[in-house]
Amino acid sequence: MTSVDLEGLARRLPAGRVHEDPAWQAVFESDGLTAFRQHPRGVVIPQSQQEVIDIVRWCHEVGMPFVARGSGTSLSGGSLPVADGIVISLNRMRRILQMDPDNRTAVVEPGVVNLEVSRQAAAHGLYFAPDPSSQKICTIGGNIAFNSGGAHCLKYGMTSNHVLGMKVVTASGELVTLGGPSVESVGPDYTGLFVGSEGLFGIALEITLRLLPKPECFHTVLVGYRSLRAAGEAVSAVIDSGLLPGAMEIMEALAIQAAEAAVDCGYPEGAAAVLIVELEGPAERIESERRQLEAVIEQTDAFASVVAADEVQRAAIWAGRKSAFSAVGKLSPDFLVQDGVVPRKRLGEALERIEAFGKESGLRVANVFHAGDGNLHPLILFDDSKPGELERAEALAGRILRLCIEMGGSITGEHGVGMEKRAYLPEMYDEPTMGLMHRLRAAFDPKQISNPGKMFPGAEAPALQSHGLHPLEKAGVIFRE
Amino acid sequence: MTSVDLEGLARRLPAGRVHEDPAWQAVFESDGLTAFRQHPRGVVIPQSQQEVIDIVRWCHEVGMPFVARGSGTSLSGGSLPVADGIVISLNRMRRILQMDPDNRTAVVEPGVVNLEVSRQAAAHGLYFAPDPSSQKICTIGGNIAFNSGGAHCLKYGMTSNHVLGMKVVTASGELVTLGGPSVESVGPDYTGLFVGSEGLFGIALEITLRLLPKPECFHTVLVGYRSLRAAGEAVSAVIDSGLLPGAMEIMEALAIQAAEAAVDCGYPEGAAAVLIVELEGPAERIESERRQLEAVIEQTDAFASVVAADEVQRAAIWAGRKSAFSAVGKLSPDFLVQDGVVPRKRLGEALERIEAFGKESGLRVANVFHAGDGNLHPLILFDDSKPGELERAEALAGRILRLCIEMGGSITGEHGVGMEKRAYLPEMYDEPTMGLMHRLRAAFDPKQISNPGKMFPGAEAPALQSHGLHPLEKAGVIFRE
Incomplete structure (x- = not known):
């Protein structure tokens, strides 16, 4: 002290x-x-x-x-x-200091809310691509600290792909400039070093964000499967077809049930898993990609498929997905959210092992995940009033993280290491690498x-x-x- | 010593x-x-x-x-x-250690030649996107050191966007692991820090590269303009239309003349500037983008337009562009290649000022550039046998770099700082920032x-x-x- x-x-x-x-x-x-x-x-x-x-x-x-x-x-x-x-x-610290539609950039302070950037940019037909589910409230500074992703990072990448430069006060009190107004910067990617540093390096005061033209239209499909494996195979089939959807998300039964209770999203009844695929781009291109996607989905074991006919239906589909975390909270007095990554092609194997881990520990696990990039979000349900359950939940979370490491993945996809996973970092990186990180x-x-x-x-x-x-x-x- | x-x-x-x-x-x-x-x-x-x-x-x-x-x-x-x-x-050190088509990655040693990765990946319908003009001979290790670009980095980004992880021996002799097999890595982007570090941090021993599916087809257009400004305006018009071509390149008269003499590329006669635009992707999409591009080009002041009818004609168009640097060498006993970046919307202004600088110094300047991202490559022609010409050429290069800084751009787009531009780094970054870089x-x-x-x-x-x-x-x- x-x-x-x-x-x-x-x-x-x-x-x-x-x-x-x-x-x-x-x-x-x-x-x-x-x-x-x-x-x-x-x-x-x-x-x-x-x-x-x-x-x-x-x-x-x-x-x-x-x-x-x-x-x-x-x-x-x-x-x-x-x-x-x-x-x-x-x-x-929530001023938008500059909006430059010609160069498609915005300069903002760290306290600006993520969605506010897109709101202000909309007048110029632009938006800020990273879309964490908390985007109505989370700030750009936090997005930078944790290199936030979101459902659409499959196509557009994480926050680091959308930050061009920064004015930063380092923890030692120096005012420095990282990166610049263009993608082509000089030397090492100092901006990329700062993004994802979880607040350990200092505070970003001014951030130059890259904006993208708003997609002309969306095509959002909700597909129901009788097994998680079938949904996982559908994801591989879509990727292998050469399509690059904006987003590709899977929710399994427990999460569907929770979302349904919370926001009445109208997901197909009796689904063991639903897959959401969203295409986005110019109308003419989407028309052609839509046909391609239909052909791919037809070859899978889907038992139900719904296409959003308008923006209201699209919003309903996404409401289910985006409410999943808090909705699951209503099924259980307490829960832990996990965030790990496995190679996309090993998703099915990873999910089966997580299911087995859950059974062994006697706890329920609801899986919600960014399927396109192998980013898992297992939600571990427990009751803290029962002695030892929190500890069991923590132990289960640890097994899942170790599984991710073992499979050649990562202990975090977009939530960061923070407090929760710091014990696992040395299991992923050896001593010399940890030493370099400290230096x-x-x-x-x-x-x-x-x-x-x-x-x-x-x-x-x-x-x-x-x-x-x-x-x-x-x-x-x-x-x- | x-x-x-x-x-x-x-x-x-x-x-x-x-x-x-x-x-x-x-x-x-x-x-x-x-x-x-x-x-x-x-x-x-x-x-x-x-x-x-x-x-x-x-x-x-x-x-x-x-x-x-x-x-x-x-x-x-x-x-x-x-x-x-x-x-x-x-x-x-030129082994390709692993080719993983499922996860679309390759693990290579640093001495592997850039184009060799794409050759080996072609069997799986994949390729390595960064394409410096030297790609037939330059190595992945060099691409990493200088974060190399190429004509297609407009759409696909620089080398740093295509390196997922590395095993590195630091200059202090430690063996460390940066990044990993997936895009979503933990914490700061250490891989991005190493890429572009110009050999100052150590040696990459094993590099995990991201591979992309080979575009199904290309649509390559060569457009002739009576003025450089008109060509520059066409670039803005294309970008504003929402199209994202794979590449968008401009060459001006002196460079055209040199390329024509070197490789007989058949560029439109009498052009003050040519613009090369290349679309790439699935056939159906390209069909729709092709129409959109035609409509945009029609609105510009083009006096000639050639579409490559087949791979041979496409290769001829690119041969002119890719030979430009060495071809210009035949117009002059000596020349300096420069590499600066200006905001895309200020390209026209930058080129006019470079022309004026050239006149003032009595030296010829041939401009070749990645127009889509504002990356200029002015070639400064001089004769070293004439006393003082090298110094005048160096001084002119310096004025151009300072212009890039003044316009909010960068002293290098893809060639690096190296020896040549190290004196200008402190003009771009202040003392505290330079201090951080040293640390x-x-x-x-x-x-x-x-x-x-x-x-x-x-x-x-x-x-x-x-x-x-x-x-x-x-x-x-x-x-x-």
Whole structure:
């Protein structure tokens, strides 16, 4: 516990920026759907870039740990406070500084909400492609910290593919410029290094985003299968046909049932799995791809197939998928969301083994996943009021992550390592590689004050406490994946 | 000058790996089209990954500078030897270790030639997308060092978009794993950090490449314009229409004339500029895009338009473009190739100013460029036998690079900083940013022995000497951009 008090910081800032009372601490004690709770020492809410810089420089001087935070929708415990540190809340840093339709770029502050960028860009026929399910509330700063994906990253890639440059204050208080206004930058991809660094390197103050022309039209198909394996095989068939859909998602029975109860999405009855495929692009092209897709689906073991006739039906199909995580929460008092990656061609094998793991542990698992890129989201259902169930759920999650590593995949696809998976990072990377990662971190943050305890194992961690829905989740304001 | 002799290294390796005689030194004294010459201390030709590791570890122990080298086609002086260091030639490291058509990946050693990957992948209907004009000879290791592009990077991105993971020996002799077999990796993009690092971080031993399905068909159009501006406006019109061609290239009169003399490519007579647009994809889609492109081109000031009727005509159109650099060499005893980036919408303005700069300096400039992404390649013609012309050419190149910086662009699109542009890096990035870059380098190479003198200004540099074509260039074996 650092003995520095926050008075010194408060004196450097305009009045009303620093909050130390328990009510404020409580607001920031948790993040997304993880089972962690931790009060921070204090909360600071800067209103300008210069204030952010001043805060970080003060933290570096006195050795005060800090966690930068947007909407706190992290699903890996990545935005959790640390006990002896401060939260720097960036929600007031939400200006869109420039919208350049000619060059198809936008310059934004980190607190801008993901969907707001697309809303503002829509006037020019453009949008920001990364679409995490939390996009109505999550911020660009958080997307950058965790290199967020979303259903459409199959076609468009992750956040890192859509960030061209950044003005950053490093954890050591230096103002640096990474990347630039164009895709072709000089030397190493420093922007790509910062994106996905989970808040350990510093704070992005200004971000140049790449915008894409809005697809002229969509073609969204919902297909029902009697087995998960048949749905998985359909995904391979689509990819092998040469089609590149915008999105390709699978939900299995338990998740379907939950979504149906929550948002009445009208998925085919009796499906063991549904597959959502969305094509997008110019009308004429979609017309031809649509025929190709129909022919592929016809060759699979589908028992039902629905094409969205209009935007309302398309929204209904997606509502089921996007509500899945919180909907599953209604089937069970508690659950853990997992996020692993396996090679696409080994999806079927991975799902069978996860099912077996679930049976062995006596816990239910609902699978929802980005099938096109092998990104699994097993939801592990448990009841924390029963002694030992949380621990069993954690152990099951661990087996699933180890399976992903063993299969040549990854312990995270888009949620990040955060608190939750930091113990598994050294199982994926050997000691020399971990050593290099630490040295790169030190280049940004020699004192290890920026989001300490996340990503790397060993540092002080918030307490693991009983699980509950995030207040915003309870209120139905956010749906996350 | 280090006093260590190479005997200690020779003793660690099988016989015949280390070469110190002047004949060997001379073979490696230059790289691509730059005006630098430097004999290395010695040349080492490892035959296995373990030998590369042993060499690097020895260099780190004794502080011996080294330059890893593939085919030496760098256009920025990036693969030039340093006087007191060794060249590690990787041409024997040319195994394709794995070809995985299911997951669309290939695992290769760094000395594999770019085009060889596509040749081997062709049996599975796949190819490796980055296509520098030197692709018949340049190696994957070099592509990684300089994050190479090519005409088709407009649609497919640079090398960094096609490298999933790497096994690397860092300059400090550690064996590390960056990235992995899938696009969704954990944390920061360490792979992206290594790609484009110009050999300053270490040597990639095994590289996992992403392969793409070969386009079903191509539609290649050559359009003639009476002015460069009209050609530039056509590029904007194509992009604004929503089309994303595989490539969009412009050559101006001087370059056309040179290419015509070299390869008889049949470009429209009297053109001030030609535009090459290539669409690629499934037949049905191309049929619809072809019509859209025709309509756009019709609205421009084109005076001639040729569609390649077959693969032979397509090859002829590309032969003109891909031979441009070496062909221009025939118009002038010497020339400098430049490589800058400006925002696409400011291309016309940039070209006008470059023309004015050329007139002021009394030197001819031939422009060839990747128009779709604002990547300029001005070729500055001069005669080194006339006193002061080389210096005037260098000064003109400098003005052009500063113009790129001033316009919000970059001093390199795909050739790298290397020797040639290292003085300009600090004009593009401020001191704190340069400081961060140095610290990141130190995380890989604390002794600064890996390709010293490149990218960053200030270190010892090879001598600038009179310019001449690379021996392979003279023999017509390579055409580079």
